[in-house]
Amino acid sequence: MAEPQQPPRREIVTGVPRGTRRRPPPHAPACSEISEQTTLGATYVRSLMRSQLRAGLCALAVLAVPVGVLPLLFLLPRVASGPLVWVVLGVLVYPVLWFVARTYVIRAERNEADFTGLVSDPTEPPGPRRPE
Template sequence: MTGLSGPRRPRRGRPEPGPEPEPGPEPGEPPRHKPLPGQKPPPGPAPRPPAQPPAAPESPAPRRVAVSAPRRHRTGGYSARAGAADLHAQPQLGQLYVRSLVRNQLRLSLGVLAVLAAVLGGLPVALAALPGLRTAEVAGIRLPWLLLGVVAYPLLVGAAYFHVRHAERVERDFTDLLGGPDAPPAAPPRAAR
């Protein structure tokens, strides 16, 4: 495995796709080819061509082979990575998917950013326009002090929590879409809510 991704985490909330017959090579290494966007792709990874060259068994060297659960469990499932290979094998289709993922993430980020800008950017204007706010007191503390000194922080953490949750959901939807039992449709998906 190459350096980019580091340890992978098991994906949650999605059942492993159907039983895999061959304990083949590192899943997804050889890029599989899929039908063109227009055609109906085969459902799921099950009809994998048996002609796939299994790497280890063919090598003549008597190497000891550890028989254990396939490594794909660690990597979070077989089909997602096959889907990634497809993305690379078919640039146009892959680009459509990735563009929609980027768009969804950007829309999410800009939404939170807009709220942040409205709240944080609106506060000075509100204080400038409404002098009453400047000297108002809540629980014995001046309102501007309370807002800037205390209230701002839980709001920032809350916004961050919201974003992390939703950004992960966007990615999960995208992954499910790529590798789910139903193969991806030809049209670019709109994965976000």
């Protein structure tokens, strides 16, 4: 006669799952490179400064062309007469200024966020550092 089959034995696995183990970063975080003023850290900072300068010069160029052409446009006798000059100077210039300034601020914040993502340690949670 056949023996009755027993249900398979259940095993309990204890320990840290493999995916959640904390591994050391493959290289030293770039924050230490910057604070120790190494060549690599200087390259990181120079890269941020270049991208911020590029954003500023682009904003200046976009703003200087239309606003810089206005005095030349007002030299024309037909355009310089009447309230058109005051409408352009008093009303139409300010939305352009606001748009260029807002675009520049967004780009500068994006540059800083990209730089922070580049130099931060991937094992640290995002956000401001806590004092130790």
